[in-house]
Amino acid sequence: MMRRIIAAWVALGLLGGTLGCSMAPVAPHQEAATPPPMEPSPSTTSESARLKDALTGREMSPSEVAEVSDRLLADGQALNDQQTMARLELVILKTLKDPDKTHRAVLWRNLGIIHYHQQKYKQAEHDLQSANELNPKNPRTHFYLACLFAHKGRIYEKSGKTRASQQQYKRAAIEIGLARKLEPSNALYKQDIKQIIQQENGK
Secondary structure, eight states: OHHHHHHHHHHHHHHHTTBOTTSOBOSOOOOOOOOOOOOOOHHHHHHHHHHHHHHHTOOOOHHHHHHHHHHHHHOHHHHTOHHHHHHHHHHHHHHTTSSOOTTHHHHHHHHHHHHHHTTOHHHHHHHHHHHHHHOTTOHHHHHHHHHHHHHHHHHHHHTTOHHHHHHHHHHHHHHHHHHHHHOTTOHHHHSOHHHHHHHHTTO
């Protein structure tokens, strides 16, 4: 019995070694129990508590919100924490009402990223376009616009709307081209945008 338990732990350890940066298994499909969802990291948990405080009393400055949102959105694990993302969305919306416009482009961009990952594509497009109007030289904004347009192109393509699909893919190509031009060293921007969308959709 003890050998079986040890063997199971060793097998789990080996499976953990096959996970890529996206935390998606790259090993062949195996009939196994679904692992429990990952717990938020301690840093995500403390940032989430800070966001909760910002919603219930303690104010955060626009620069603090910009910094916290940048940190959380760079953390793939935090993106999967629905409670943290919901709090961050509310804090950004609250901060956008602040008269200080210094960080407004970053806040709109980060709100767009949240909405993109929540699959609220219409809102994401509005947010990202608002960010782009304020700062057209941010490569991350252009990257997410490219993802958004490629995603819309894929939707049109699946529904047989070839012309609309081609228009969206063309817009995606323009946006990813701008992201590459603004930040040529970023390996993510060098990837084929259609492949990124297919990976996101798990196909």
